[in-house]
Amino acid sequence: MINIAVAQSGGPTCAINSSLAGVIKEALQEERIGSVFGSRNGIEGIINDRLVNLDKETCTDEWLNLLKYTPASVLGSCRIKLRSSAQDADTYKTIFENFKKNNIGAFFYIGGNDSMDTVQKLSEYAAQNNIDVRIIGIPKTIDNDVAATDHTPGYGSAAKYIATTAAEIIRDSAVYNVKSVTIIEIMGRDAGWLTAAAALPRANNQPAPDLIYLPETAFSTQKFIDDINNLHEKQNSVVVAVSEGLKDENGEYAANGYLSETVDVFGHQYLAGLGKFLENLVKEKIGCKVRAVELNVMQRCSSHLSSKTDLDEAELIGAQAVKASFRGVTGKMMIFRRISTVPYKTEIDSFEISTIANKEKLFPVDWINDQGNNINDEAVQYILPLIQGEVQIPTKNGLPVHITI
């Protein structure tokens, strides 16, 4: 009889708690598992031994249902990047001592590609030191930029939020009888997956943004202004979706003057204000009514607008990770493999962590049009199944009910 531990890392999503619910639910009905521990603030909670016992008394069906629809990471998150075991032996020693102390035989880390670096390092350390703790990654990121898996839990809900909100903003932007430009700024530092989702209303022959710029192709401010002017010849309202991380042909961020100086612990420059930069550019070069709208954290925490497919898959992949640990899987991340798109069908497997950690899966350049200002239908067909299904979130007094651990 072993215990297990589970932790959440990286930026919050609408689906990360669904994966946690999947792990807990599966583990609590597995007779070979004693206790299920939640580690507070990702790997920090293992290092500091801040564990919470997720027992059957706490984790009732009703509680697990509330957990599934609570946005962000209820166990808390962290942005720690472990140094190598050669550089920081003490931390590894502490981690595995705490695993031993709590009789933890398997550790599940729900996170993005930065978090998978932790999975890789811990599993390598365990192997090198003949410690039988299975370390398994469960993918999570709205960015959909994790290698080896067809898509990541969290992406479908963010994509549904972005597509729905884009459709609503397009209506809002079209009411006045004047030339206007609306710029929707969407997350995605290097990968355009999220911004591409703005095109989805096309699948219903409903208006989608007129122009979509992804970071995978070089962005030219002159071309941007020309594209808008061309559209203004035949329509009043032009709506543009842009990835926060657009770069020019020299690989420099398009809004370089508008960059925040903050750098996160992974050395990524914190982007802010591309929308505002482009708003001012339009004001200067075109002079029409213009507004930038940043979808900001709402695109990762609007759980009321989650994709049912996404949350169900997130729960399932969490449960499958627990099952995989009993098959001896370690040093791997769980993945989705797409069997078919119509009808949508996937299978769950696990994949070597070394080919995943610290990698970024970019949006295929083949799916971007020649002009670099929109995406093709193949991309729409890829994303569409991931946003299917509406969730009925638990409500009270007209507001969502969330839980705290």
Place this chain on the structure above:
Amino acid sequence: MINIAVAQSGGPTCAINSSLAGVIKEALQEERIGSVFGSRNGIEGIINDRLVNLDKETCTDEWLNLLKYTPASVLGSCRIKLRSSAQDADTYKTIFENFKKNNIGAFFYIGGNDSMDTVQKLSEYAAQNNIDVRIIGIPKTIDNDVAATDHTPGYGSAAKYIATTAAEIIRDSAVYNVKSVTIIEIMGRDAGWLTAAAALPRANNQPAPDLIYLPETAFSTQKFIDDINNLHEKQNSVVVAVSEGLKDENGEYAANGYLSETVDVFGHQYLAGLGKFLENLVKEKIGCKVRAVELNVMQRCSSHLSSKTDLDEAELIGAQAVKASFRGVTGKMMIFRRISTVPYKTEIDSFEISTIANKEKLFPVDWINDQGNNINDEAVQYILPLIQGEVQIPTKNGLPVHITI
């Protein structure tokens, strides 16, 4: 047998098309009405005779249902402010000639307090010139700042969006184990109704923003920083809701340096960037992790998260306006009168337009705490009934279906 015309004006909301649906539905089943004309872009469509015939063939039950859940003004809007008939007799002559030409006996104008100025001017002109065209205002604004009515259609849905989104952002902000400040910037130039709605999760004993600042009380940047520092002594994450129009004790906008120079046709200065201003202030004075989130147009166009109570009331008040026109009502705006809060009960009546047009109903100062940094429970009880009920929006492929006229 007369015809009627209906138009939409001012900023879009989630409920303005519900009121249109109410007008159309009631008018199409009224035997004394011949045709129902929609005027494109508010009063502009009457001036330019751009009318669309909203007949039974177009306005099926299914179509009216889609209309109800389509955000923004499907007939288009305008921001025209009519000059007086003494200054601009030609425009009034054109308007009433076009009413006569199209045999229009009643005109319904769905809009906010600026639009009610048009209702007042047109009804006065009709009275002075003995023209029997009844002119009736139907209130609409997310701002809830219209006099004489308990509340305005559109406010309840915006309030539900703000309260839900605040609850979700609070979860998103709390995941890291570090001191942080999240600033939610909410619309409301002079009136704090929208920002106050962020407090609603309190009704469920769920976390709400720690600090709420409304434009009705003077804002001090020093007090703001002190308030945050006090909270940081006992908690990591501090979430603040601010109205875009906060002013200091001298009545100057708190973010004056950050004001856009744009002025709208009513002479209102266009506010932008209070959140960004406060973000930089926190960075400088406190130095912790900080993020500003502007709810932007999403708070007025996120129809997927509408309040059922709001949309149903909006439809009803539209229908009641048509009925009122046959009772000879003119030069008035339809209003809600609250009979009781628990259980929630209202009645619909009409009110003299001269006491409404160009007035602003501010948030009661009695409902703001002594420190000027939160609202009391009386305010929560007032707003709560307006956000009740979830809507099931028509969807296809996981996305909302909107209509175009």
